[in-house]
Amino acid sequence: xxxxxxxxxxxxxxxxxxxxxxxxxxxxxxxxxxxxxxxxxxxxxxxxxxxxxxxxxxxxxxxxxxxxxxxxxxxxxxxxxxxxxxxxxxxxxxxxxxxxxxxxxxxxxxxxxxxxxxxxxxxxxxxxxxxxxxxxxxxxxxxxxxxxxxxxxxxxxxxxxxxxxxxxxxxxxxxxxxxxxxxxxxxxxxxxxxxxxxxxxxxxxxxxxxxxxxxxxxxxxxxxxxxxxxxxxxxxxxxxxxxxxxxxxxxxxxxxxxxxxxxxxxxxxxxxxxxxxxxxxxxxxxxxxxxxxxxxxxxxxxxxxxxxxxxxxxxxxxxxxxxxxxxxxxxxxxxxxxxxxxxxxxxxxxxxxxxxxxxxxxxxxxxxxxxxxxxxxxxxxxxxxxxxxxxxxxxxxxxxxxxxxxxxxxxxxxxxxxxxxxxxxxxxxxxxxxxxxxxxxxxxxxxxxxxxxxxxxxxxxxxxxxxxxxxxxxxxxxxxxxxxxxxxxxxxxxxxxxxxxxxxxxxxxxxxxxxxxxxxxxxxxxxxxxxxxxxxxxxxxxxxxxxxxxxxxxxxxxxxxxxxxxxxxxxxxxxxxxxxxxxxxx
RNA sequence: GUGCCCGUAGCUCAGUGGAUAGAGCGUUGGCCUGCGGAGCCAAAGGCCGGAGGUUCGAAUCCUCUCGGGCACGCCA
Numbered sequence: 001x002x003x004x005x006x007x008x009x010x011x012x013x014x015x016x017x018x019x020x021x022x023x024x025x026x027x028x029x030x031x032x033x034x035x036x037x038x039x040x041x042x043x044x045x046x047x048x049x050x051x052x053x054x055x056x057x058x059x060x061x062x063x064x065x066x067x068x069x070x071x072x073x074x075x076x077x078x079x080x081x082x083x084x085x086x087x088x089x090x091x092x093x094x095x096x097x098x099x100x101x102x103x104x105x106x107x108x109x110x111x112x113x114x115x116x117x118x119x120x121x122x123x124x125x126x127x128x129x130x131x132x133x134x135x136x137x138x139x140x141x142x143x144x145x146x147x148x149x150x151x152x153x154x155x156x157x158x159x160x161x162x163x164x165x166x167x168x169x170x171x172x173x174x175x176x177x178x179x180x181x182x183x184x185x186x187x188x189x190x191x192x193x194x195x196x197x198x199x200x201x202x203x204x205x206x207x208x209x210x211x212x213x214x215x216x217x218x219x220x221x222x223x224x225x226x227x228x229x230x231x232x233x234x235x236x237x238x239x240x241x242x243x244x245x246x247x248x249x250x251x252x253x254x255x256x257x258x259x260x261x262x263x264x265x266x267x268x269x270x271x272x273x274x275x276x277x278x279x280x281x282x283x284x285x286x287x288x289x290x291x292x293x294x295x296x297x298x299x300x301x302x303x304x305x306x307x308x309x310x311x312x313x314x315x316x317x318x319x320x321x322x323x324x325x326x327x328x329x330x331x332x333x334x335x336x337x338x339x340x341x342x343x344x345x346x347x348x349x350x351x352x353x354x355x356x357x358x359x360x361x362x363x364x365x366x367x368x369x370x371x372x373x374x375x376x377x378x379x380x381x382x383x384x385x386x387x388x389x390x391x392x393x394x395x396x397x398x399x400x401x402x403x404x405x406x407x408x409x410x411x412x413x414x415x416x417x418x419x420x421x422x423x424x425x426x427x428x429x430x431x432x433x434x435x436x437x438x439x440x441x442x443x444x445x446x447x448x449x450x451x452x453x454x455x456x457x458x459x460x461x462x463x464x465x466x467x468x469x470x471x472x473x474x475x476x477x478x479x480x481x482x483x484x485x486x487x488x489x490x491x492x493x494x495x496x497x498x499x500x501x502x503x504x505x506x507x508x509x510x511x512x513x514x515x516x517x518x519x520x521x522x523x524x525x526x527x528x529x530x531x532x533x534x535x536x537x538x539x540x541x542x543x544x545x546x547x548x549x550x551x552x553x554x555x556x557x558x559x560x561x562x563x564x565x566x567x568x569x570x571x572x573x574x575x576x577x578x579x580x581x582x583x584x585x586x
Numbered sequence: 587g588u589g590c591c592c593g594u595a596g597c598u599c600a601g602u603g604g605a606u607a608g609a610g611c612g613u614u615g616g617c618c619u620g621c622g623g624a625g626c627c628a629a630a631g632g633c634c635g636g637a638g639g640u641u642c643g644a645a646u647c648c649u650c651u652c653g654g655g656c657a658c659g660c661c662a
Contacts, residue, residue: 034602047604050642057642065642096605097642142662184662301660312588312658319660326662354590355658380591381655385598417610418599421591423655425598430611436624439610445624453621502602514600517609524625533621573624 001126001497002088006044006102007033009086013075014048022071024056024063035495042093042101043491048072049098065098073100106483109490110472116493116553124496124560128504129170135337136162138348139260140177143249144188144212146398147256148390149382153424154348155399156415156566157379159265160509161348163564168504173342176260176267177333180249181274182326188212189245195221196233196244216392220248259399263408264566276332282324285332286317294366304331309362309371331363334374338367345374346507354378377507379420386428406431409567413440416565417513439517443562444570446520449527450555451571456533457548470545478530478543485522485529486550492522493557500564516561523554 010033017023031048049069056063073092080089088108093101116123138158141151162174191211198205199221207213221229224247232244253270260267276282289295289304296303300320304327307314317328337345345364349356357376364374387405390397402411410431417439418424436442475486499515502508531537532547539547559569 032602032604034604036605037601037608038605041605045604047643050604054642099605144662179662182662187662299660303660316660321660323660325660329662351591351656354656357590378591422599423592427598427611430598434624437611438624441624442610445622449622449625456621506602510600514609521609527621528626531621536620573622 001501002104002494003033003044003498005086005088006046009076009079009089010046010048010072010100013072013079014052016079017071017075022075023052023068024059024061026052026055026059026061028052029055035498036099036101039488041095041099042091042103044102044104046100046102047098049094049100053098066094069094069098069100076100076102106476106487107473109487109494110475112494113472113490113550113553116556117549120556121560121563123556124500124564125167126169126497126500128168128501129165131169131171132343133171133173133341134165134344134346135173135175135340135342136165136346136348137175137177139256139265140179141256142179142184143253143256144184145214145252146216146392146400147259148393148396148398149384149402149426150396151350152399153379153382153415154350155260155263155265156412157377157420157509158348159566160412160416160512160564161346161377161503161507162266163566164500164503164509164512167500167564170504173268174266175269175271178249178253178270178272178274179326179329180246180253180272181277185245185249186241187245188248189241189243191217192221192224192244192248193233193241196224196229199225200230200233214393220251223251224248259403262403263399263411271333271336273329273333276329276336281336282328282332285335286324286328288335289317289331289366292366304363304366306359306362306366309365311358311362315359327359330360334360334363335367338369343373346377347374348377348379351378351380375507377420380423382415382424382426384426384428386432402426402428409444410438410440412566413443413513413516416510419508419510439513440567441573442524443516443520443558444567445573446523446527447555447558447562447569448571448573450523450551450558453532453548453551454555455571460533462533462548467545467548470549471542472546472549474540474542474546475550482530485526486547489522489526489550489554492519493553495519496557496560512561512565516558516565519554519557519561523558526550526554 010031011028014023014028018025029051031046031051033044033046036042036045049072050065053063053065053068073094076092080086080092088104090103090105095101119125136158138154139147139151141147147155158174162172165172187208187210190208191213194205194207194211195217199218229244229247232240232247235243257270286302290302294305294308295317296305296314301316302318303314304317305314315327316325317331318324334345347360353376360376361371361374365371384397387397387401389395390401391404392398392400399411405428414426414431415424430438431440434441436445475483478486495515499511503511530547531539532544532551562569
């Protein structure tokens with residue numbers, strides 16, 4: 001990455017200066033290379049002089065950071081002039097309290113366009129992960145109903161994070177854990193038994209006091225009756241609820257998979273909790289904990305002593321009744337993941353799970369791993385503004401509801417606009433708009449606009465082979481206003497690699513949406529300022545060809561960004577018919 | 587009571603210890619013979635909840651405090 005090159009130049013210059021005792025002889029502290037907010041400050045800025053001055057001060061040497069900055073900057077200029085690989089730097093200046101601002105050469109920036117076009121679909125790929133294996137678990141909503149916006153937020157976060165981490169060089173497995181056993185399944189069974197009996201016209205059907213109710217479950221019952229679910233109603237009392245629950249859960253699981261597929265949320269593995277017992281892994285995990293001395297018997301139950309590793313209380317894994325708890329399955333499941341050879345586990349969980357982090361990290365330690373091998377990514381609540389009642393569950397809005405309202409692309413963009421650890425207020429009225437006010441669409445529109453120019457070019461008989469080898473240096477001769485917009489577009493494009501890195505390191509996929517908006521903005525500005533095929537515009541053939549090549553790079557960058565977000569990159573935008581308001585006036 | 591998240595423009599939110607705190611929407615005012623106006627330009631709008639502290643430098647880190655949300659089972 002470019003920033004790594006800048007970092008090298010700085011480190012090399014400082015090392016050379018230290019050999020000649022021109023800077024304080026202290027260990028070089030960690031320093032930042034960042035993009036300044038103000039473009040007037042150049043492409044990159046570093047605080048190395050201030051950091052080094054601070055380190056010197058604590059070692060008893062007094063140094064003026066500004067003067068140190070001047071010394072380092074001067075040496076950087078020499079380094080850049082000497083090393084051909086560093087030929088991307090235009091200027092090195094000191095500003096403010098000692099910042100060193102680095103500006104890149106326009107010619108070098110323009111050359112990068114060729115690289116972007118050549119990399120195409122793989123542009124934005126970096127080697128950060130070095131093939132390390134990561135298990136990314138998300139959604140994992142119980143198969144007791146449709147996925148709601150509350151637990152569906154993890155779907156978008158997880159899927160986009162997976163894409164970005166793959167681009168960053170990690171080997172990612174995306175996984176869904178179905179809790180398809182236990183008391184909730186029996187509860188589901190009792191609820192469905194009621195709906196099944198209702199559907200068969202049994203007037204004396206008893207509605208359970210607690211359960212899963214709503215229009216959705218009526219349809220599930222109807223679909224079950226298309227099969228042989230009627231036979232389940234004749235089962236004995238002690239197995240009927242569980243059997244009906246299993247049958248319903250299987251059907252709901254297929255619905256959930258369908259929802260995920262519609263929203264382009266991909267999973268490599270659907271793991272069923274119920275499989276842990278027959279496979280023997282549940283018993284093996286409990287035994288492993290016992291053999292390692294991490295369990296204690298108290299009150300007839302078996303406790304896992306998670307307090308040894310920082311949890312605030314121990315946890316039961318086998319009840320006094322002899323039944324393993326849900327937490328026992330968690331232990332077995334985590335053990336299963338580590339046995340599959342993952343270096344790192346990431347769990348994307350909702351806000352109600354924060355109390356689990358300590359115990360899960362304790363389990364990771366008990367399984368012989370570092371607490372940091374397990375990362376829990378918590379996201380906060382979701383509210384939906386603009387839709388009073390969901391269509392399927394009544395009081396709750398589901399992902400299918402949103403899909404029907406605004407489609408997969410806008411849904412994904414809106415869910416990814418916010419940081420995971422802030423509440424998400426889904427503005428459905430804004431999401432429904434098919435105008436430039438809708439930020440998600442404007443990114444797609446930029447891509448479609450680029451595609452439109454290439455269509456127009458084809459109509460005029462201009463083929464890709466005509467401009468594929470165009471001299472991008474031509475653009476350096478453009479009028480300043482146009483050149484600046486072209487360069488601004490290139491700069492935005494080149495940021496993608498840094499964005500991918502940041503998303504993968506900080507586990508913050510929301511940066512991708514913001515970047516998408518920034519890139520689309522830069523694109524629209526370029527498009528408005530720099531005519532390419534416009535009739536009447538005075539554009540030479542050489543400039544036209546160079547701009548087409550830049551346009552192709554922009555299109556590739558936009559497509560890549562959209563792909564990472566799990567959105568489509570349309571060749572043209574088509575206005576859909578306005579959808580009916582969710583609460584139409586009577 | 588204990589723990590976690592949040593508090594930044596009218597609204598919804600970005601912001602990696604750095605320079606003049608940004609975006610989208612909304613508001614106001616401009617730009618339509620031309621590659622798709624689903625666009626562009628501009629303006630107004632901020633004691634970054636409050637108080638201390640650390641630092642050359644704090645929206646960011648620490649302590650306290652005030653507001654809002656969530657979680658704390660031999661439930662799953």
